[in-house]
Amino acid sequence: MDTTGKVKKGFGGRKGGGPKAKSVSKSIKAGLQFPVGRITRFLKKGRYAQRLGGGAPVYMAAVLEYLAAEVLELAGNAARDNKKTRIIPRHLLLAIRN
Template sequence: MSAKTVGGKGGKSKTSAETKVLTTRSSKAGLQFPVGRVHRFLRNKNANHVRVGAKAAVYVAAIMEYLTAEVLELAGESSFHALMFPLHDVSSIDTSGNAAKDLRVKRITPRHLQLAIRGDEELDLLIRATIAGGGVMPYIHKALVTKPSAPVKAAVKTA
């Protein structure tokens, strides 16, 4: 990670005591999502022009980063299941970690995102959007599944 320095006049060298290292609010909070950009969006998209505190942007950026990490982790697992078990129900198989990265699956497709979001009960309640190219969840109703044929019993004689 490179740090930006604030200098004074162009061309003059500064001593180490005179240079000031800038740290971003994202790095102070330990986040990857840009806290400054989130803060700007919160201020500009505010319809009532209400003041937005500095901690609000950190909080929103942290929530967005957590949800993104959760969806990507589950999508990586579902891309693994789509590769290994193409005809099985994805939500019933349990693994841990990011299986897409372990098995060198290059891409997480919209189908994997759809399976990940719909397979998790809490994310399904939160994200009720239609994912373009996501398809539908695999489901076959019990009545449509063919039952193994049982041998027909001999007719009982009635006298």
């Protein structure tokens, strides 16, 4: 028994020697479907700026997800107006143009 009062640290500096915790993606933390990590990588790779804030890729992923949802909803409405159950490129065109 360790009587020195020190707490042993596990792998990665965590207290306790239990198993490693399951990783949680940035997209799940932000509650998004779009990949925050991939957008971060693209922004860094594209050299749009020397430095990149932590919230910028999350915000961009949220905006892209919102725009995609809006376009898909309008395209779905256009498909339903044409009595179709599947969205085709024409429906996307009608959604964007109107």
